Amino acid sequence: MATLFPALDALPHPDRTALRFGGRALTYAGLAAASAALAERIGGAGRVALWATPSLETAVAAVAALRAGVPVVPLNPKTGERELAHILADSTPALVLAAAGVELPAGLEELPRTDVPTDVPTDVPTEAPPGAGATGPEDTAFVIYTSGTTGPPKGALLPRRAVAATLDALEDSWEWTESDTVVHALPLFHVHGLVLGTLGPLRRGGTVHHLGSFSPEGVTAALAAGGTMLFGVPTMYHRLAGAVSGDPGLAAALTGARLLVSGSAGLPLHDHERISAATGRRVIERYGMTETLMNTSVRADDAASAPGTVGVPVRGVELRLVDEDGSALAPTASADGETIGEIQVRGPNLFTAYLNRPDATAAAFTADGWFRTGDMATRDAAGHVRIVGRKATDLIKSGGFKIGAGEIENALLDHPRVREAAVTGEPDPDLGERVTAWIVPADPDRPPTADELADHVARTLAPHKRPRTVHYLDALPRNDLGKIMKRSLHG
Structure with missing residues (x-):
């Protein structure tokens, strides 16, 4: 398929900052060289584990693996012994990628380790070598483990097609361009921080500014230094909402951002209102899952959506609400803003399967190919979706x-x-x-x-x-x- 990172392959702006983590940064030329060097070393390795600390090395490793066509299994550095053992036994990675000097737990010490370079000279070849890994649209980009609601976490196989489709759909929804700098402090072992917050800016040719750890002061400084988009979860926005009325610098920084995006759970109305009152700006919400990447979002050009909605289906995604028996709600009921149904989706954003779990994969889809999300929602006449809870309670x-x-x-x-x-x-x-x-x-x-x-x-x-x-x-x-x-x- 077409490259996931055209700005790395063609290098139209080699001196533009691609990644910034605290005081460390890489230009596009630097990222191209470092990721190409690592891709050369791991090409054909099979699945690789990634010790996903909030660091420059994690971003470089993810890009390198994708350029080499090697599936990545991101690992939460805070994962406990049992959960880590399950993920490693289930995904069987050939090696682990990590920042040099970082100590790995016992379960990972048994795997061959490859340290991630960040200081490769930019005058070496910056094109990823034609490795043994496949790069077709259906080939796996990531194996990301779900929450383990009913047992051990399941590994969702996310194809390159889904990553590209989601990021390009958000380009449309958010008017996302190469001029944007995304500010965030999200963990890099799940979809929000890794795919949206890191690969998203790089696919557009823009800049990632990762704070390392979240604080209102860090957000203020990063946005004031040129950040145009802020990605966060409700906990972060709750803290910003609590600080913004008494902090003129934070209020000015949030006001100056082009887009404030919240996800991973619903943002309470009170926090919407406090941020809006202090800045005159709104926080937009989007809705996705590990298995589906992004399903819906409030559009940047949609001023009519009420706080609490997660917007409309992003480009390429079909969404329907179904009754308890699985039948689609009648057109009038599915657009009245009141009738609740389970969300089902289909489109190029979907995962392909759960690793080693054909039973769970089959149960997740309807006979006609819709994915059962388990989320309950309403939809109004303008198509805005509002999540009201889980079908299950777990x-x-x-x-x-x-x-x-x-x-x-x-x-x-x-x-x-x-x-x-x-x-x-x-x-x-x-x-x-x-x-x-x-x-x-x-x-x-x-x-x-x-x-x-x-x-x-x-x-x-x-x-x-x-x-x-x-x-x-x-x-x-x-x-x-x-x-x-x-x-x-x-x-």
């Missing part, structure tokens, strides 16, 4: 992460002082939702402490999956079949 969106309740429950049940466990999400003004655990102790007189359980989950899975609230019960409510009735927990 997906928690906290701090920009999609967290599966099932895997946390399994981790809690491994604790020797836990007899029964259920996990739900509760509204949280900062995180969107907070992970809440409902515990039946093995010994009611010696229940494990909340801190002990949080540390156990953080060590087993990842810190952002730890329960932030713990309730202790004598028994969990169950139906006649023994299934836990989670809705009763909050009653």
Whole structure:
């Protein structure tokens, strides 16, 4: 297929900054040289794992692998031992890419390691070599692991076709050009930070400015230094909303940005209103999933969309709302802004399969090729989609992460002082939702402490999956079949 990075191959602006991470930066010429050198070394390697720290090396490695036609498995550096072992056993990477000097956990030390270069002289060849890796539109670009809602995380195979289609559709929706500099502090092991926030600017020929870690002060400085687009999750925008009324510099920086984009979960109306009141600007929202990349977005030229909508389907994506029996809602009901249906989508943005899970892949699609998202929504007469919740109750969106309740429950049940466990999400003004655990102790007189359980989950899975609230019960409510009735927990 056509190159994913025309600005790297043709180098129309070799001296333009491509990547900036804190005080470190690479021009397009520098990125072309560094990624070509790495592509030469890993071409034909098969799948490669990427230790996805928020660093220049992570971006260089992702670009190099894509230029070499090598599928990338991004790894969260905070992943716990069990989850990491599952991902490695499932994806079987041939080697791991990492920044030089970074210490890797025991599970990765067994793999051959390739350090990522960033200081390759720009007078060496900058074109990626014709490696053994395939670069057809259906060939896998990424294997990104989902939240593990009902068990261990599943690896979604994202083809090069889906990456290109999504980024080009957003070029249309957001009027995205090579003149834009995207500012963000998103993790680089999932779609939002890696595909949209890093590969998106590079495909357009623009600039990525990654803050390393989020702070209102960092956002202010980066936007004031020429940033034109800000990508964030609701937790970040919540903190900006809390600071902007008392910070003239932040207010001016947000006002001067061309586009403020929020995603990964719904942004509360109160935060929309506080930012708008202080800046006169709106935050636009978009909606996507690991398996689908981007489905909808508020368009840059759409001034009529109300806060809270995730916009209209992006170019090339078909979207329908279906009833509980899977039948499409009637045209009047699907455009009344009130009738709720499950979102199903199809288009070039979709993943191809779950790795090693033909059963899960088949269950995810309808007979006529629509992907079942599990998200419930309404749509108005103008086509604006509003997400109202999950079809299931086991997906928690906290701090920009999609967290599966099932895997946390399994981790809690491994604790020797836990007899029964259920996990739900509760509204949280900062995180969107907070992970809440409902515990039946093995010994009611010696229940494990909340801190002990949080540390156990953080060590087993990842810190952002730890329960932030713990309730202790004598028994969990169950139906006649023994299934836990989670809705009763909050009653």
